[in-house]
Amino acid sequence: MPFNRPGILFVMTGASGVGKDTIRQAALPSIDELFFSVSATTRPRRPGEVHGKQYFFYEKAAFERLLAEDALLEHAEYVDDFYGTPAAPVKEALAGGRDVLLELELVGAREVKRRVPEAVMIFIAPPSLSELERRLRGRGTDSESRIQKRLARAREEIRAVKEFGYVVVNDTLPTAVRDFCSIIYAERARTALLSRRDIANFLREL
Amino acid sequence: MPFNRPGILFVMTGASGVGKDTIRQAALPSIDELFFSVSATTRPRRPGEVHGKQYFFYEKAAFERLLAEDALLEHAEYVDDFYGTPAAPVKEALAGGRDVLLELELVGAREVKRRVPEAVMIFIAPPSLSELERRLRGRGTDSESRIQKRLARAREEIRAVKEFGYVVVNDTLPTAVRDFCSIIYAERARTALLSRRDIANFLREL
Numbered sequence: 001m002p003f004n005r006p007g008i009l010f011v012m013t014g015a016s017g018v019g020k021d022t023i024r025q026a027a028l029p030s031i032d033e034l035f036f037s038v039s040a041t042t043r044p045r046r047p048g049e050v051h052g053k054q055y056f057f058y059e060k061a062a063f064e065r066l067l068a069e070d071a072l073l074e075h076a077e078y079v080d081d082f083y084g085t086p087a088a089p090v091k092e093a094l095a096g097g098r099d100v101l102l103e104l105e106l107v108g109a110r111e112v113k114r115r116v117p118e119a120v121m122i123f124i125a126p127p128s129l130s131e132l133e134r135r136l137r138g139r140g141t142d143s144e145s146r147i148q149k150r151l152a153r154a155r156e157e158i159r160a161v162k163e164f165g166y167v168v169v170n171d172t173l174p175t176a177v178r179d180f181c182s183i184i185y186a187e188r189a190r191t192a193l194l195s196r197r198d199i200a201n202f203l204r205e206l
Numbered sequence: 207m208p209f210n211r212p213g214i215l216f217v218m219t220g221a222s223g224v225g226k227d228t229i230r231q232a233a234l235p236s237i238d239e240l241f242f243s244v245s246a247t248t249r250p251r252r253p254g255e256v257h258g259k260q261y262f263f264y265e266k267a268a269f270e271r272l273l274a275e276d277a278l279l280e281h282a283e284y285v286d287d288f289y290g291t292p293a294a295p296v297k298e299a300l301a302g303g304r305d306v307l308l309e310l311e312l313v314g315a316r317e318v319k320r321r322v323p324e325a326v327m328i329f330i331a332p333p334s335l336s337e338l339e340r341r342l343r344g345r346g347t348d349s350e351s352r353i354q355k356r357l358a359r360a361r362e363e364i365r366a367v368k369e370f371g372y373v374v375v376n377d378t379l380p381t382a383v384r385d386f387c388s389i390i391y392a393e394r395a396r397t398a399l400l401s402r403r404d405i406a407n408f409l410r411e412l
Binding site: 158 | 329331335364365370372373384385391395398400
């Protein structure tokens with residue numbers, strides 16, 4: 001690749017149960033040089049989840065210390081739990097020319113967009129709300145009242161889709177993964193990332 | 207896919223010998239629903255080329271009749287030959303919601319961009335100018351003076367890369383094809399293509 005370019009910040013969001021994690025886990029191995037930023041949260045750890053992998057799991061008091069130290073790029077409360085993005089690793093990666101992917105709730109995504117307007121925003125949508133409901137029930141991790149809360153939230157969030165540059169509809173997983181990877185590769189191919197120096201260097205070579 | 211959207215016009219350009227045809231031919235079978243618009247030209251047919259497949263091949267007089275009838279979306283002269291895009295099939299496809307791909311010389315690409323500002327512009331770049339020279343010689347279809355003419359033109363064209371939204375560097379073919387396909391799929395995933403009605407329809411379904 002003859003051109004250098006700065007790191008790109010990608011932000012993905014979407015309702016609970018829409019398949020964000022599944023898409024990300026299927027996509028990441030086939031995308032080179034994309035640094036996934038692990039979020040901090042106070043929500044209870046689910047079976048199989050590992051501290052530092054799916055999330056950094058914190059008690060509320062510890063999370064509040066992170067906030068007080070201004071060590072989070074964004075944070076949000078969602079269904080009575082806190083979520084946040086440790087700022088330092090993201091800033092370091094971008095400054096070093098590495099691309100970063102954040103997976104955030106809508107409120108957090110908006111906060112990042114406000115702070116980093118050039119961030120590339122990706123909204124993961126269900127093929128339909130009834131399909132989302134089916135998936136939430138199938139997951140079997142939530143009470144009925146929490147499912148209703150999540151569905152109401154999802155309905156509200158879909159209204160925000162136009163705040164995002166891209167929408168990936170998770171109808172079938174292979175298509176969703178293809179579209180997700182495509183957004184990463186296409187954004188890397190934008191000429192807006194080229195500097196005049198890149199082009200001058202390229203032409204000087206003859 | 208819950209959303210309808212209008213057809214997208216994709217325009218690819220790049221220097222002779224950079225591999226536009228090869229990338230396109232490798233990419234098209236894996237992209238569903240992309241209509242490739244065959245150009246008209248007065249340049250001599252090369253061995254194996256078929257009228258209506260690589261190009262519509264016309265004598266100069268016949269090409270000038272197309273111009274007089276305003277039947278071309280753009281046209282350009284390049285190394286003493288004319289190239290042009292029949293307008294009717296492109297307009298019909300876009301109006302019917304189908305995506306269209308044009309492969310054009312720089313002058314023609316600029317003309318389309320002027321007439322259709324929302325067209326998605328893709329520049330195919332060689333990994334280096336010396337590699338482009340090697341490929342032009344390897345092709346064995348051009349005289350030395352024509353090779354020099356093409357290289358000088360390529361050098362000028364690369365200065366225009368920022369007029370295009372995307373640049374695909376044809377270093378290795380699989381990577382170039384991946385990036386090319388990614389641009390098509392990512393553009394199809396843009397929320398800018400969603401209407402308020404699309405979102406309302408989606409929410410009404412519950």
